[in-house]
Amino acid sequence: MPENRLFCFGLGYTGERLARTALAQGWRVAGTCRSSNKAALLRDAGIEAFIFDGQQPLDTNALAGTTHLLCSVPPDSEGEPVLRLHRDRLKELSPPPQWLGLLSTTGVYGDCQGAWIDETRTPNPLTEANQMRLEAEQAWQGLGAELGRATWIFRVAGIYGPEGRNVLDHLTSGGVRRLVKPGQFFNRVHVDDLVSAIWAALGHPGPGAVLNVCDDLPAPADAVLCYGAELLGIEPPPAEPWEPLALSPFARHFYAENRRLRNDRLKQVLGLTLAYPSYREGLGALAATRRVTDSPD
Template sequence: MTTPSLFCFGLGYTGVRLARTAITRGWRVAGTCRSAEKARALRMLGIRAIPFDGERASPEVKDALAWATHLLDAIPPGEDGDPVLRLHGNHLEALAGSLKWVGYLSTTGVYGDCGDDWIDETRTPSPATLENQRRLDAESAWLDLGARTATPAHIFRLPGIYEPEGRSAIDSLESGRARRIVKPGQVFNRIHVDDLVAVLLASLERPRAGRIYNVADDEPAPADKVLSYAAALIGVDPPPEPFAEAELSPFARHFYAKCKRLSNDRIKRDLEIQLRYPTYREGLRAIAEACTGTGTLPAPVEPQT
C-alpha cells in the first residue's frame, strides 16, 4: 500500500500545523518555505522542507512532487499569477492520475462587499481589489487544472485566521499592537487555525472534485466586540479611543469598509465538521487559558446588543 504523501506549497502556520498532524498519522510530508534557515528548522520536525522564492522553478521541488499523493497550495498569487502553476504547472500536469487531492487556500475577499446578506459558496464573486481578482483567477486556474487532469481540486475561501502562537486579539493586546476599530454595522467571520486544519483533513478523506468551501466560524462579529472580549479575558483594558480611519493603511481601510456574513453550512454538511471553536469566544478563551495556565477561565459578561 502506498504511503500517503502531502506536498504543501507554503509552509506557514497553517501549512505547518497540517503537516505536523499528517506526520502523526503516518504520512510523508514535504513542502516549501521562504528561507534556508526555516527549512532547517522544519526538517527537524520530519518535514522535507525546500526553500522556494516563487521566482524560479526548483529541481528539488520537482523531485519531491514526483511522489506526492496530495497537494496544498497556500502561496498567494502575484502580478504574474499563481507562482506554483507558473513555475511547476507542467510538473503537476505530469502527475495526472497519481494525485488524489489538490487544495487551494483562497480568501473570502473574492466576494467583495456583501452588506447584510448571508453568503454561501453559490454567491457570484465580485472582487473589489486587484489582489482579490488575482485570487479568483488562481481559483479558476486550479479548478481548470483539476478538470484537465482528472484530479479532485478544491477551493477553501478563508476569512481572518487566528491561532495560539502570535496571531490573535490576545497577542495584539499583550504586545501593545492592538487598535480599536469601530465601524458600525461592519462584521466579519474568523476561523481558528485548528478548525481550518480539521476542515482540510476532512476534505482529504472525502474528495469532491471542484468543490468550493467557506471555512468560517458560526458568528460574524465586529472587530471592537472581539477585542473587548479578549481584553476582559486577560484582565486588561482595550485601547480607549477608536483608531482614526485616517491612521489605517489603505488595505485596512478597504477591509473595514466591507461587510461579510459567511455561511459555513457546506463544511458541516459535506465534511461533517463540528467546529471546536464555533465562535471567537471559545477560541480566545482557549488561548487565554493556555497563556495563563490557570485552567478554565470564567466567560466575560458581554453587553447586550
C-alpha cells in the first residue's frame, strides 16, 4: 500500500484544518495557497505548500504520489480552475489518486421556499456563481468516473467557527444588523464538524456520495444573533424589518434563497455524530473559549 498523501487545492479556513488533522494522523500532506507568506507558514507546519493562482498549472511533480485529492477552490470567471489546468495531469499520474473530493455549496439547490430538502432535490441554482458550482460538481464526478475512483461532493452550508468566523465576534466588533424576515431559514455547520465529515469520507471504503454538510437545526439569522448576544450578556441590536431595497446586492442575494437542509445521508453514510448539532452548542463552546481566554491569570 502506498503511503497516504493528501493534496488540498485550497489550504484556507477548512483546508488547513483538515491538513493539520491528517498530519497528526501520520499522513503526508501538501496543498496550495495564494501567497508566499502563507506558503512559508504552512511549510513550517510540515505541509508541502505550492502557490496556485488559478492561471498557471502546478508542476506535475507537485501532484506525484497523491493518494487523496480534495478541492476547495471555487470556480472563477472561466469555470473550474483546478480541472481546467490539471485534468490531463491527474489522469496521467500513475497510479492516479484513489480518492477525489470537492467542497461545493448548498447554494446549488437555489430557493426552496423554506421547504425541508435532501440530496434527492434537483439542483436549481439561481446565480451564475452557483451554476458554475454545479458544473464543477459534474466535472469532478466525470473525472472520478473516468478514473474509476471514489468521488465525494460535499455541499457545505454556511461555515462558522473560531478566528472571527462567528456571530460572537461580529457582535463584539460592532456594525451587525439584526434583520428580521419571518419564515426565513439559514443552514450552517461548525468548521470542526465539516473537517470531521471530510476526514470520515477520506477513510470510507465506498464509491463516494453527494452529501449535505450541515447541522441539525436550520434557523433564522435573527435567532442566532439573539442567542449570541445572550451568551455575551449584552443586548442584541435592535430588530429591523427586512426591506430588500435598503440592502446591498450581496445582502439581498443572501436572503433570496430559503431552504432547510436534511443531513440524514451524512450521518448514515459516514456514521458521523456531530459535535455541534446546532448553533447553540457551537456558539456555547466558542463562548466558553472566550471566557477562558479573557479570564485573568
